[in-house]
Amino acid sequence: xxxxxxxxxxxxxxxxxxxxxxxxxxxxxxxxxxxxxxxxxxxxxxxxxxxxxxxxxxxxxxxxxxxxxxxxxxxxxxxxxxxxxxxxxxxxxxxxxxxxxxxxxxxxxxxxxxxxxxxxxxxxxxxxxxxxxxxxxxxxxxxxxxxxxxxxxxxxxxxxxxxxxxxxxxxxxxxxxxx
Amino acid sequence: xxxxxxxxxxxxxxxxxxxxxxxxxxxxxxxxxxxxxxxxxxxxxxxxxxxxxxxxxxxxxxxxxxxxxxxxxxxxxxxxxxxxxxxxxxxxxxxxxxxxxxxxxxxxxxxxxxxxxxxxxxxxxxxxxxxxxxxxxxxxxxxxxxxxxxxxxxxxxxxxxxxxxxxxxxxxxxxxxxx
Numbered sequence: 001x002x003x004x005x006x007x008x009x010x011x012x013x014x015x016x017x018x019x020x021x022x023x024x025x026x027x028x029x030x031x032x033x034x035x036x037x038x039x040x041x042x043x044x045x046x047x048x049x050x051x052x053x054x055x056x057x058x059x060x061x062x063x064x065x066x067x068x069x070x071x072x073x074x075x076x077x078x079x080x081x082x083x084x085x086x087x088x089x090x091x092x093x094x095x096x097x098x099x100x101x102x103x104x105x106x107x108x109x110x111x112x113x114x115x116x117x118x119x120x121x122x123x124x125x126x127x128x129x130x131x132x133x134x135x136x137x138x139x140x141x142x143x144x145x146x147x148x149x150x151x152x153x154x155x156x157x158x159x160x161x162x163x164x165x166x167x168x169x170x171x172x173x174x175x176x177x178x179x
Numbered sequence: 180x181x182x183x184x185x186x187x188x189x190x191x192x193x194x195x196x197x198x199x200x201x202x203x204x205x206x207x208x209x210x211x212x213x214x215x216x217x218x219x220x221x222x223x224x225x226x227x228x229x230x231x232x233x234x235x236x237x238x239x240x241x242x243x244x245x246x247x248x249x250x251x252x253x254x255x256x257x258x259x260x261x262x263x264x265x266x267x268x269x270x271x272x273x274x275x276x277x278x279x280x281x282x283x284x285x286x287x288x289x290x291x292x293x294x295x296x297x298x299x300x301x302x303x304x305x306x307x308x309x310x311x312x313x314x315x316x317x318x319x320x321x322x323x324x325x326x327x328x329x330x331x332x333x334x335x336x337x338x339x340x341x342x343x344x345x346x347x348x349x350x351x352x353x354x355x356x357x358x
Contacts, residue, residue: 021218
């Protein structure tokens, strides 16, 4: 019989702009005291976006933490009190310049449950119209359209290589195939 | 034309057991100075494990950072200097008590490229034999066998809900289907 861990104490280590860190002292399943580092980050939305020609809309941007340009699905943090669906509309207008008239929930997942709180709400967006807002920063984000049948190849070749994009795009293809 | 960011300065914030945090000052694509928080974590292996009866071997464990029991694929950190394949053998013996005689690479992905360094090397392991080591801690990890055809349903229903497990399992099914 598995037992949850009991938190005995919490020490706040760092409070940053997007990330905060605390160290909790816990009693583990064996009754022993140990510590757990927890990285707190806002929950996010991640969106598989399709245009009328069955292209998936991806964004290429530089990711400082890994020192590379990555090709990802549009995603971003949910503001405090914001509905995830509103966050999808805002992020798509900021990142790709489109407003989606149809949004379906695909599911969701924790980003790094071993040491972080972030949960990603995963959506499928379509029926796109040019947004009222201008894309946030065209110097740092490039929009890339890829025919949906090429997505598995781009994932298997490592061209798309971040967990949320791989998970959300394969989940989208899986849900579509199941219909 | 997208430009990479240039690191101007680095401030070490926290050096913990599994996680460290630094704040970098960078020149962004528009030439403006800003800061980037970076959570450093060791690279990991994540493994889709199949037995002879086409069951996927999963582990259920309490995840303190999210306050829940999650059903995940076996995974763990790569020790300094350790080959990822050796890490797969070690982790499978520790977490599920089996040694895999066959290991194939599935691909890989960054866990949280927006603010973290962790890269997951993703494998498919099979031809299992009982391991020489005893599973690390049977009080905190429960082994769960699921027929592989049920995996898409467990993901779509949210029963499997962490990014690496969703990504690696769907990637495994995708690669198997492509053969």
